[in-house]
Amino acid sequence: MEYIKKAELSFEEVSDQKRVIVEGILKDIEARGEEAVRELAKKFDNWEGDFILSEEKKQALIAQVPQRVKDDLQFAYDQVFGFAKAQRESIVEFEKETLEGVRLGQKVIPMEVAGCYVPGGRFAHACSAIMSVATAKAAGVKTVVACSPPRGESIAPAVVYAMELAGADIIIEMGGVQAIATMAFGLFSGKPANILVGPGNAFVAEAKAILAGTGRCAIDVFAGPTESSVIADKTADPMTVAIDLVSQAEHGLDSPVWLHTDCRELAEKVNELMPKVIADMPDPDTPATSWRDFGEIVLCEDREEVAKVSDQYASEHVQVMAEDLDWWTQRLTNYGSLFLGEGSTVPQGDKCSGTNHILPTKKAGYMSGGLNVHKFLKIMTYQEIKPEANKVVSGAASRLSRVEGMEGHARACDWRLRKFFPNEEWD
Numbered sequence: 001m002e003y004i005k006k007a008e009l010s011f012e013e014v015s016d017q018k019r020v021i022v023e024g025i026l027k028d029i030e031a032r033g034e035e036a037v038r039e040l041a042k043k044f045d046n047w048e049g050d051f052i053l054s055e056e057k058k059q060a061l062i063a064q065v066p067q068r069v070k071d072d073l074q075f076a077y078d079q080v081f082g083f084a085k086a087q088r089e090s091i092v093e094f095e096k097e098t099l100e101g102v103r104l105g106q107k108v109i110p111m112e113v114a115g116c117y118v119p120g121g122r123f124a125h126a127c128s129a130i131m132s133v134a135t136a137k138a139a140g141v142k143t144v145v146a147c148s149p150p151r152g153e154s155i156a157p158a159v160v161y162a163m164e165l166a167g168a169d170i171i172i173e174m175g176g177v178q179a180i181a182t183m184a185f186g187l188f189s190g191k192p193a194n195i196l197v198g199p200g201n202a203f204v205a206e207a208k209a210i211l212a213g214t215g216r217c218a219i220d221v222f223a224g225p226t227e228s229s230v231i232a233d234k235t236a237d238p239m240t241v242a243i244d245l246v247s248q249a250e251h252g253l254d255s256p257v258w259l260h261t262d263c264r265e266l267a268e269k270v271n272e273l274m275p276k277v278i279a280d281m282p283d284p285d286t287p288a289t290s291w292r293d294f295g296e297i298v299l300c301e302d303r304e305e306v307a308k309v310s311d312q313y314a315s316e317h318v319q320v321m322a323e324d325l326d327w328w329t330q331r332l333t334n335y336g337s338l339f340l341g342e343g344s345t346v347p348q349g350d351k352c353s354g355t356n357h358i359l360p361t362k363k364a365g366y367m368s369g370g371l372n373v374h375k376f377l378k379i380m381t382y383q384e385i386k387p388e389a390n391k392v393v394s395g396a397a398s399r400l401s402r403v404e405g406m407e408g409h410a411r412a413c414d415w416r417l418r419k420f421f422p423n424e425e426w427d
């Protein structure tokens, strides 16, 4: 393995430093509640207005959204909600008699309240509102609280429209760590979230992770600053690769993009093209900096090594522009979402193709996929052990309880054995 271009900074170290800042902010909110939140909203977003979006203001904002934008958001909603509904149907309730007189079952119960964070610092991420809110609703979540940072006088109108379209019940004009804490603690709305979902910058992602660690609520996944990689072989078009890498480097200064290839000629060509494609962007500084600081081109021996390296990076998005797409689909195991073939590009999934764009970053792809309908569902089990089945189940449970030194447990089982089978001997 050889670096044709190596990152100058470690993006993991850069985001780790933010955790300390976030811990301090969360402690302050825990101690002072809504008062602290008001101060933080003023400090970080220069916001002093109401937080809960009124019906009147919501309708006025929605009226500003051009019909074409509404139509495109409707298309995105239909795809994302449809895919989420199919996911919901893939998980079923069932009951099974596993032994004579032993009835075991599984129920699927949606969480009551979801807090959906919709990022809005650098861009107005309208499609992100659909990704989280529509998926929560497809799962059957009763109350969805959605937060997004105000940009000027309000949340961007297209974001408000997307939240409304997807079914948000309460909209809060707030961003950052204070918004995450507001949803977790139920500040202003009186509805503490059972789960916090949605992407965000490193502050937002760290806040979700810290709150999940307290056991207060669940989270979808560590969905921080966007990462993207392209796997390409000799058949790939270098310009398409460079354009796709730059498209993802525009997310922010801390968004890494990587090329993994087994073709030296392609690696060198893409390395040459990157500065040119970046220079042609309307805001070249952001992709230029993220490419300089975090961008990498890794040249591998063969496709097996490319796959191994790609799995080590576990990038949020992995695009494959190589022969034998089925081999790659079978072989790759760590990533947020896969984009197969030259016709597929991350922005399609990001906006409207139907899969969710809230995806694992910082190697969270080692243990989780992205947001999906199952994250909002509780798989609950139940059982009925008929008296006659106690002979088998309580006998074993009693003996196993004593192996573990749990006499009270053993006696609960022994009691049943003597009660249901009074004429038998039990050791």
Ligand code: NAD
Pocket: 021, 044, 045, 118, 119, 120, 121, 122, 123, 128, 149, 174, 175, 176, 177, 199, 200, 201, 202, 203, 204, 222, 223, 224, 225, 226, 251, 252, 255, 316, 357, 358, 359, 360, 361
């Ligand atoms: P954001 O809404 O995530 O963050 C903006 C908020 O950050 C502001 O409201 C402010 O309150 C807070 N903030 C800003 N500076 C701060 C500081 N110094 N200390 C504490 N809080 C501060 O919007 P953004 O900043 O534009 O970031 C969006 C992020 O979402 C990007 O990093 C993008 O890559 C990422 N993203 C990730 C995914 C995913 O699935 N992983 C998907 C889409 C977007």
